[in-house]
Amino acid sequence: MDTSIGISKCLSTERTVTSTAKYKIGYSEKFGRYMVATKPLAAGDIILREEPAAVGPSIYENQNFCFACMRTIQNSPMQYYCSKCKVVPLCGPACEKIFMHHTTDECNLFRSGKNVTSKAVPQILQILLPLRLWLIKLKDNETWTRIKNMESHIDKRRGTNVWMSIEMQVINAFEEYKLHPENVEDPTEFLQFLSGILDVNSFEVRSPGDAIRSTRLLRGLYVEAALMAHSCKANTHVTIDENFLMTIYASVPINKDDAIFFNYTSCLLGSAERREHLRHGKYFECECTVCKDPREDSSNLSSLLCPRCKEGFVVIKNPLTTDPYSRRSSWKCCHCQKQFHGNMIKYTLDIARSLVDDTDPEDLKETENLLSKLSRSLHTNHYLMLILKQRLLAAYKRYIRIMDLDSEILQKAVNLCNEVLNVLDIVEPGISRLKEIAADELVSRLEEAADILRAALKILLLDPIATPEGRLAKCALQELKSLMESIADAKILRLTETKKKMVLED
Numbered sequence: 013m014d015t016s017i018g019i020s021k022c023l024s025t026e027r028t029v030t031s032t033a034k035y036k037i038g039y040s041e042k043f044g045r046y047m048v049a050t051k052p053l054a055a056g057d058i059i060l061r062e063e064p065a066a067v068g069p070s071i072y073e074n075q076n077f078c079f080a081c082m083r084t085i086q087n088s089p090m091q092y093y094c095s096k097c098k099v100v101p102l103c104g105p106a107c108e109k110i111f112m113h114h115t116t117d118e119c120n121l122f123r124s125g126k127n128v129t130s131k132a133v134p135q136i137l138q139i140l141l142p143l144r145l146w147l148i149k150l151k152d153n154e155t156w157t158r159i160k161n162m163e164s165h166i167d168k169r170r171g172t173n174v175w176m177s178i179e180m181q182v183i184n185a186f187e188e189y190k191l192h193p194e195n196v197e198d199p200t201e202f203l204q205f206l207s208g209i210l211d212v213n214s215f216e217v218r219s220p221g222d223a224i225r226s227t228r229l230l231r232g233l234y235v236e237a238a239l240m241a242h243s244c245k246a247n248t249h250v251t252i253d254e255n256f257l258m259t260i261y262a263s264v265p266i267n268k269d270d271a272i273f274f275n276y277t278s279c280l281l282g283s284a285e286r287r288e289h290l291r292h293g294k295y296f297e298c299e300c301t302v303c304k305d306p307r308e309d310s311s312n313l314s315s316l317l318c319p320r321c322k323e324g325f326v327v328i329k330n331p332l333t334t335d336p337y338s339r340r341s342s343w344k345c346c347h348c349q350k351q352f353h354g355n356m357i358k359y360t361l362d363i364a365r366s367l368v369d370d371t372d373p374e375d376l377k378e379t380e381n382l383l384s385k386l387s388r389s390l391h392t393n394h395y396l397m398l399i400l401k402q403r404l405l406a407a408y409k410r411y412i413r414i415m416d417l418d419s420e421i422l423q424k425a426v427n428l429c430n431e432v433l434n435v436l437d438i439v440e441p442g443i444s445r446l447k448e449i450a451a452d453e454l455v456s457r458l459e460e461a462a463d464i465l466r467a468a469l470k471i472l473l474l475d476p477i478a479t480p481e482g483r484l485a486k487c488a489l490q491e492l493k494s495l496m497e498s499i500a501d502a503k504i505l506r507l508t509e510t511k512k513k514m515v516l517e518d
């Protein structure tokens with residue numbers, strides 16, 4: 013496995029991009045610019061390491077977080093604010109020394125804005141990322157040149173709902189607080205351009221310290237990594253660490269001259285849903301191998317059980333249509349050949365969806381019953397079944413955490429995990445050989461960490477909550493909770509991988 017990096021290293025004032033001779037940038041009518049392998053790559057090879065040009069919340073995110081280290085902060089009357097601008101929340105004095113995100117320019121801008129107080133933070137959160145890009149324009153010419161050449165799809169966005177919501181939530185706030193860092197000819201158009209760049213190119217990143225399953229909280233703009241084209245069956249695996257350093261690995265062997273793909277959407281959705289997300293969020297029609305195949309590369313993520321013969325599966329005839337659920341679209345049973353209109357399929361899916369939405373995710377029995385009921389209408393890999401399976405898995409994990417190891421529940425969790433992993437093996441292949449060893453190592457490391465935390469908590473919990481020790485104890489309790497969830501995750505993964513290995517060896 014070749015993990016060497018650093019053939020060329022370009023350092024800008026703000027960030028590091030460590031690229032390698034493993035790829036070059038190609039151009040095609042279909043993809044625009046895209047990454048191409050310049051030599052054969054093995055699974056696990058590092059293709060690129062990159063720091064973000066900017067990190068911030070999405071405009072729909074209103075959770076409070078530290079503007080300097082980007083950790084989530086729980087709302088509290090004792091909130092610490094930046095001592096210079098007195099506007100933005102920080103974790104505490106230590107974060108005053110971190111200038112990477114809440115830069116001096118940003119701090120000065122808040123000081124010079126009109127009526128910008130800490131009360132404006134909810135609105136500032138919505139404009140923070142475009143504001144950070146705008147400040148790059150003033151300070152870092154090299155990065156700005158790359159940003160301004162990124163795809164914004166501004167003409168396709170003009171007049172759409174997203175355009176209006178940018179106008180209401182972003183442009184109005186810039187105007188209200190007089191936060192334009194410089195005079196530009198047409199600030200409205202400029203902010204729409206920046207918002208387009210962010211929507212089309214940014215990656216979801218987690219706030220540091222958040223649990224593995226934390227909600228989508230932040231977005232990061234990585235100007236080099238954004239050049240990867242999309243495929244619903246990617247050949248890369250991307251990790252982003254606590255300092256937002258991104259590493260892109262080859263997840264499967266990649267041939268010389270092959271495109272290097274990243275999956276912009278969720279691989280566990282059906283084709284219609286993935287393609288809709290890409291059409292409205294990224295402005296293109298996906299024609300990858302999974303989307304082109306009615307059975308989605310044998311994953312059957314959108315297949316239904318035939319209501320007529322009850323033996324075959326019903327799949328769409330023309331998978332690349334833009335309206336799969338309209339009356340004009342035909343779906344067909346692979347066994348009895350019976351045809352169905354798209355609107356009938358939609359009717360079945362709408363009912364199934366509302367049953368899924370109405371089920372209490374905490375209720376194990378109810379979720380198990382619904383899974384069994386829907387298995388009479390949907391393929392076991394249908395994306396709605398997978399949503400239920402993932403929910404059940406989460407519920408089993410909570411159970412395992414409380415009851416430690418209940419063998420019956422653990423067995424059910426392992427079976428479900430296998431079912432989901434089997435689909436993932438098709439749509440997200442690769443880097444699984446190492447999972448068993450990694451899971452084993454992970455369980456012991458996490459358990460060690462939990463023991464240390466428990467011991468520290470015993471001492472810290474003696475102090476009142478209003479003291480620094482008390483506050484630390486509160487954070488440590490939170491950390492312990494998420495650690496216990498991770499241990500449950502790792503135990504299930506370890507068992508699943510061990511079972512897989514046994515099946516393979518038999």
Ligand SMILES: C[S@@+](CC[C@H](N)C(=O)[O-])C[C@H]1O[C@@H](n2cnc3c(N)ncnc32)[C@H](O)[C@@H]1O
Pocket residue numbers: 042043044045046161162163165212213238239240241242243294295296297298299
């Ligand atoms: C993150 S950018 C990728 C870089 C971009 N191609 C460029 O030249 O700046 C995403 C955009 O690339 C194009 N793109 C990426 N993957 C594609 C695909 N599989 N099919 C068609 N267009 C794609 C779309 O225009 C999409 O909005």
